Amino acid sequence: MKTPLMLLTLALGLSSCSLFAGNKPVDVVVLGLNDFHGNLVPTGFSGIKVPAPTAANPAATANLAAGGAEIIGGYVNSVRSANPDTVLVGGGDLIGASPVISSLLRDEPSVIALSKMGMQVSALGNHEFDQGLKELLRMQNGGCDSNDAAKACKFEANYPGASFKWLGANVVDKDSGKPVFAPYQIVTTASGARIAFVGAVTRVTPTIVTPDGVKTLNFLDEADSVNKFMPEIKAQNPDAIIMLIHEGGTATDKYNVAGCSSLMGNIVDIAKRVDPAVNAIISGHTHQGYNCLVNGRVVIQGDFYGHLLQRLDLQVDKASHKLLSIKAANVVMDASATTTIPKDPAETAIVAKAKGLTDAVKNTVVARIAVPQILRAANDAGESALGDVIADSQLAATRSAATGNAVIALMNPGGIRADLPDSTNIKPDNSVNFGDAFTVQPFGNTLTTVTLTGAQLKAVLEQQFDNPTAGSNRVLQVSAGLTYTWTAAAATGSRVSDLKLSGTDISPTGTYRVTVNSFLADGGDGFTVLKDGTDRLVQPNLSDVDAFQAYLKANTPVAPGPQNRITRK
Numbered sequence: 001m002k003t004p005l006m007l008l009t010l011a012l013g014l015s016s017c018s019l020f021a022g023n024k025p026v027d028v029v030v031l032g033l034n035d036f037h038g039n040l041v042p043t044g045f046s047g048i049k050v051p052a053p054t055a056a057n058p059a060a061t062a063n064l065a066a067g068g069a070e071i072i073g074g075y076v077n078s079v080r081s082a083n084p085d086t087v088l089v090g091g092g093d094l095i096g097a098s099p100v101i102s103s104l105l106r107d108e109p110s111v112i113a114l115s116k117m118g119m120q121v122s123a124l125g126n127h128e129f130d131q132g133l134k135e136l137l138r139m140q141n142g143g144c145d146s147n148d149a150a151k152a153c154k155f156e157a158n159y160p161g162a163s164f165k166w167l168g169a170n171v172v173d174k175d176s177g178k179p180v181f182a183p184y185q186i187v188t189t190a191s192g193a194r195i196a197f198v199g200a201v202t203r204v205t206p207t208i209v210t211p212d213g214v215k216t217l218n219f220l221d222e223a224d225s226v227n228k229f230m231p232e233i234k235a236q237n238p239d240a241i242i243m244l245i246h247e248g249g250t251a252t253d254k255y256n257v258a259g260c261s262s263l264m265g266n267i268v269d270i271a272k273r274v275d276p277a278v279n280a281i282i283s284g285h286t287h288q289g290y291n292c293l294v295n296g297r298v299v300i301q302g303d304f305y306g307h308l309l310q311r312l313d314l315q316v317d318k319a320s321h322k323l324l325s326i327k328a329a330n331v332v333m334d335a336s337a338t339t340t341i342p343k344d345p346a347e348t349a350i351v352a353k354a355k356g357l358t359d360a361v362k363n364t365v366v367a368r369i370a371v372p373q374i375l376r377a378a379n380d381a382g383e384s385a386l387g388d389v390i391a392d393s394q395l396a397a398t399r400s401a402a403t404g405n406a407v408i409a410l411m412n413p414g415g416i417r418a419d420l421p422d423s424t425n426i427k428p429d430n431s432v433n434f435g436d437a438f439t440v441q442p443f444g445n446t447l448t449t450v451t452l453t454g455a456q457l458k459a460v461l462e463q464q465f466d467n468p469t470a471g472s473n474r475v476l477q478v479s480a481g482l483t484y485t486w487t488a489a490a491a492t493g494s495r496v497s498d499l500k501l502s503g504t505d506i507s508p509t510g511t512y513r514v515t516v517n518s519f520l521a522d523g524g525d526g527f528t529v530l531k532d533g534t535d536r537l538v539q540p541n542l543s544d545v546d547a548f549q550a551y552l553k554a555n556t557p558v559a560p561g562p563q564n565r566i567t568r569k
Helices: 069-082 108-117 133-141 222-234 266-273 345-362 385-397 434-440 454-465 528-532 544-554
Strands: 010-013 026-033 043-051 061-066 086-090 119-123 165-167 171-173 184-188 194-201 217-219 240-246 258-260 280-282 289-294 297-302 308-317 322-332 365-368 408-411 431-433 446-453 482-486 496-501 511-517 534-543 566-568
Touching (some): 026 069, 026 240, 043 322, 069 086, 069 108, 069 308, 069 345, 108 119, 108 345, 119 184, 119 240, 165 184, 165 194, 184 222, 222 240, 222 266, 240 308, 266 280, 266 289, 280 308, 297 308, 297 322, 345 434, 365 544, 385 511, 385 544, 431 434, 446 454, 446 544, 454 482, 454 496, 454 511, 454 528, 534 544
Parallel strands (some): 026 086, 086 119, 119 165, 240 280, 258 289, 280 297, 408 511, 482 566
Antiparallel strands (some): 010 322, 043 061, 171 217, 184 194, 308 322, 365 431, 446 534, 482 496
């Protein structure tokens, strides 16, 4: 059975104007890709289930295989062949938090693949800053002067840089106050239509990347920053203006519901405040699929990992520089065996080369698990089976006197990037390889152990609830032995109760050795109390993924636990 592209559209009549003779309206297609994260090969898209029968369960289903550079490139080619006035753009997080095929090569294959597709501009994402500003500028401009020489320029001898431009109207140098990246760019299509793209990244970026890497930058209010440049953009008479922003929300409506009204989150406030001259907003960051309206304006996001492409069909009048109509849709990048989307041969060559350079490492078997998958989905209290395993692995790696004397480990849920393994990589013998483990924890964070008082430990856990809108799940995953209850309705600072270690109450004045990854240790995700930990022991040669693999190997076959460490009232 073939999977349809599900191109459900929303048509908005924006202007009724009389056109000058000979000035025929121009149809422009804008394709948006957000939160690609270097996923050069397809992964499972939970928005569609397909039959996956087994002998034990003939009625089983699995996530549709979707995305990957070959399919995305093939779709872009087909659209561009039908309409040369096609523009490919990005919604941020094109790189960073990437699987082995891209990350072991410093994400250079992904940038080269997107450049080969003809991407023209992209919003900056927070993950573009994972390796710091200097490395991001190298990714933009090219060269081999990397902070990880072992990975840089291994895909090509001289990395050429991105042919597209990252945009960031709200990313400014602290000293000069000037944007470090271009705030906007006007793209001229084959027929001469001029589409302005203005970009921004979530202003909370410094709290969700390693702070040292962005210490010279300020991340300003997204809407205010875009609005600052709107007079300059409008003075150049573009035919349409599209905002690319790496910030988003959530919606109860599914990705294929056109014109949804259920959108919630930070993007709604931004959309309400941004200049009305912005015709549509391509968003990202929250890894959601939605196609909504905010004050009559399209706000769309395409899931993540290239599962969906956002498609805007514009009709513009070049003579009067007006947008006449817009249709919005999310298009499924079906990569299943029955897909009707052709693969792009140029992208196939890039993927094959990257696989050839990384497969030997990726396919090394680490261990077996007791079930086909250990899932990262959290229960109502915020605890996940995979989060428990990762926290336990970090405790096991730092329990000895030589490695930290840890008695507790905490793991941020945002650092858990996939199930173990992803649904497209389940093996008949339940084995997991290096690639599976690395895809779960792709950041290469090192482990750090600090001493916290019981009062500080409670304060860290209270910080989970300081900013409920900062993410869908901020509940830290905790190692075995640590238990507590949180009450959603309680006052700020008083939500955590019954905090125990191995059944004994945590003493506010007692001291406890606590292991976290280097991102958390520096106050990442807003857990600033961790920066106050004393007797800090940094393990520069012990990464989170190394600890994870060692634990899986030592405890083969690992089984998911009962998820009873955190309870909620």
